[in-house]
Amino acid sequence: MKILIIGNMGYVGPVLMEYLSSKKIKYDGLDVNFFNNKKVKNLLKKKKVHQTYIDVRDIKEYQIKKYNAVVYLAAISNDPMGNEFQKTTFDVNWRMAIKIAKMSKKVGVKKFIFASSCSMYGISKNKFKTEKSKLKPLTSYAKSKVRSETDLKKLSSKDFKVISLRFATACGYSKNLRLDLVLNDFVTSAILTKNITILSDGSPWRPLIHVKDMSRAIYWGIKFKMIKNNFLALNVGNTKMNYVIEDIAKKVTKIIKGCKYTINKNAPADKRSYSVDFTKYEKLSNHKKPLMNLNDSIKDLVIGIKKEKIPNNFRNSTYIRLNFIRNLIKQKKIDKNLRFI
């Protein structure tokens, strides 16, 4: 069995590669390598990964072989970047996902795993969203995921099965660490400044998933025998890992001694508040418990973050994806469409 992972050099990719290696799954990688991370490059060397450095917008059919499955992680991967680079977000997250899915189908790839997001549910007041709930994407990022799912469903067939994994908000340590994710931000603040500043009033709901659990879900998706359906969209996380933001901060202050948190009582209501029902995934995969619960995720981050050289004002640093991309533009390495110059 051989897999192609597109977008394997970001935050999720390195954890996924280690997970698949531990399961003796062979894989190739394909990525434009925006983040040029040394630790990720070392991992590729260590695992002897056949890596193609290419923009998904330039991929030609001959570059997609008859893999058993293609995993599509490549994305402009959050709301702030989606707002600033709207066209590129739709191009990379949606149009290219569909173009590559079509190529994959044509060359005989049997399975396409798409990294989607629970953010497509928008706001939910006290109601746990299931796969049957109405989608209300509020941002370009979330809209790009909805459009991808709609088109992937149409493309799916008996010989080309598609699974769209609607992931909860990721957390946990990765060799290519991102700090624009809520738990990663809180743990870093707690370690570096002993103070967690919650930018909202602390009331929004957010489901969390550790990157190892995301990797396990992708592995499960690769292996899962789809008999009845050609297309499956699944909420991926654990129902017990839905949290109110303030409670996440509280938990961090319990584990990291001597730090406190402050909330912004005057903040306008955060539109991105949702809780999600993951029962369907839990039943289908039999993953009733997460590999990494909230405590484990915090402890894993503490160990990882202490090994990184993170500046105290990390919210202005390149550990934030948007800052990294803006920097590349400033240095004239990429243009406004996020194309290497």
Ligand SMILES: NC(=O)c1ccc[n+]([C@@H]2O[C@H](COP(=O)([O-])OP(=O)(O)OC[C@H]3O[C@@H](n4cnc5c(N)ncnc54)[C@H](O)[C@@H]3O)[C@@H](O)[C@H]2O)c1
């Ligand atoms: N991190 C989360 O909270 C989360 C939650 C739900 C879903 N997801 C989805 O999971 C996937 C992986 O997320 P991540 O956190 O690893 O994102 P990331 O931004 O860390 O990594 C994305 C990777 O895609 C590559 N890429 C971007 N544009 C490309 C292009 N034009 N051509 C080739 N490669 C390109 C980047 O170089 C990078 O290595 C994304 O699709 C994301 O939307 C992430």
